[in-house]
Amino acid sequence: MVEIMHKLSLYFQFPFVQYAMIVGVLIALCASLLGVILVLKRFSFIGDGLSHVAFGAMAIATVVGLTTDMLITMPITVLCAVLLLRKGKRSKISGDATVAMVSVASMAIGYLLVNIFSTSGNLSGDVCSTLFGSTSILTLTNTEVWVCIVLSALMIAVFIIFYNKIFAVTFDENFARATGTPASLYNLIIAVVVAVVVVLAMNLVGSLLISALIIFPTLSAMRLFKSFKSVVICSAIVSVLCAVIGMLVSIVAGTPVGSTIVVANIAVFGVFWLIDIIRGSR
């Protein structure tokens, strides 16, 4: 135990570990807030679809040779989010099919582009780290950390300011519309926020594991809590705790950050689920 503490305190002297910790906690917090909306609106898969879009966009950024790939990934992902969440009423392909189509298409195109134009010698290593986020959280530059902090703070502010409106639109869009709430505007805001969080979260867990970060805390919280506010608060706490534990374990044990965080989330879900069953059988 003493040894582990010693090891941790040694690691925490490095600025990049501190950065990773700050960014990880903020991203986990944002993802969990967003997760509540997406799970309850039955949009759980949007996060997954968008993360694939972000992967494709990142490939384009690599090919073009941009150093800050967020300049390309952010706009493309936001655009796709808006289009996907608009739930085209007149479209001939149903909502879930559209998400699946867009997500695999951008995945394929992204990998193809990287393969054709890659200048790096370690192609599969690059792709793997984009997909599973193995090291990117530890290699963040100063600017990226600040961008992360500002965007997360903005997202949390938006969530708090529009909390009551988001609740109304999520619970019953028809009623909200009928009583004069501009539901489409809030859906648009939600779409933009989803895209921003997905792009940010790619650094932490990689594009394949983002939806775990988004849906697990909410699903865990829903096992135990019955009101919207308590679900929001509980999922935020669960998400931040899992992120911290996941990152600490991965530092000590040398496991990949993303998957460790997700495994922590799965464990919490299992525990909450068991508690729910035990409570129910009484």
Add this chain to the structure above:
Amino acid sequence: MSQLSCKNLNIGYGSKTIIDNLSFEVESGEYLCIIGHNGTGKSTLMRTILRLQPLNSGSITLDDGVKLNEVGYLPQQTPAQADFPASVWEIVLSGCLNRCGVRPFYNANEKKRANHYIDMLEITPLSKRCYRELSGGQQQRVLLARALCATHKMLLLDEPTASLDPDATQELYRLIKDINQKEGITVIMISHDLTVATQYCDKVLKLGDSPFYGTRTEYIQSMQIEHNDNQGGEVNG
């Protein structure tokens, strides 16, 4: 004075017309019941009045100081609500959202208003409970309280008793009649149930093949005439 007047409505989805050339008026404090078979456009009419869907032609005007966002609405339940974690209090309070405007949080007045309607609909003991654990009748009361929070003039109810047992149905009818009489709120209700059309409401609007619009007494008479005609037909045939 008329609170809602609809003139020569043509309603439908895109080019498909469901209701054509419909006109009716609802006076302040009146209780109108909309009946008709499935697919005759009852819900579509209500959604059009609420501007949830575009009007093909004709005009819908709200008078008597009612603004569009001051109409209370009780929609049919959506499947997503079945497992939504929300307390009764949170849901009822969300009916006050149209009073907030750009203000992000509810003020004391709005909370008082939510409490008032929770009391009135006799769901005070449930206010901390989770919506998805309530019975069908309790859930409808919660949604009714929310609709009342949103309005002080007019309520639109889309088959509020669709999934209720007979006792809960009668209870809800009594509450709605109370709201209509004691609070003076105009009620427009879609129903499959003829007891509303023949016992509770002031006026009846029937959509479909044999449309009807008139007072409840006129409707009962027209039903009797139709009934006699049918019996006469059988004897002659």
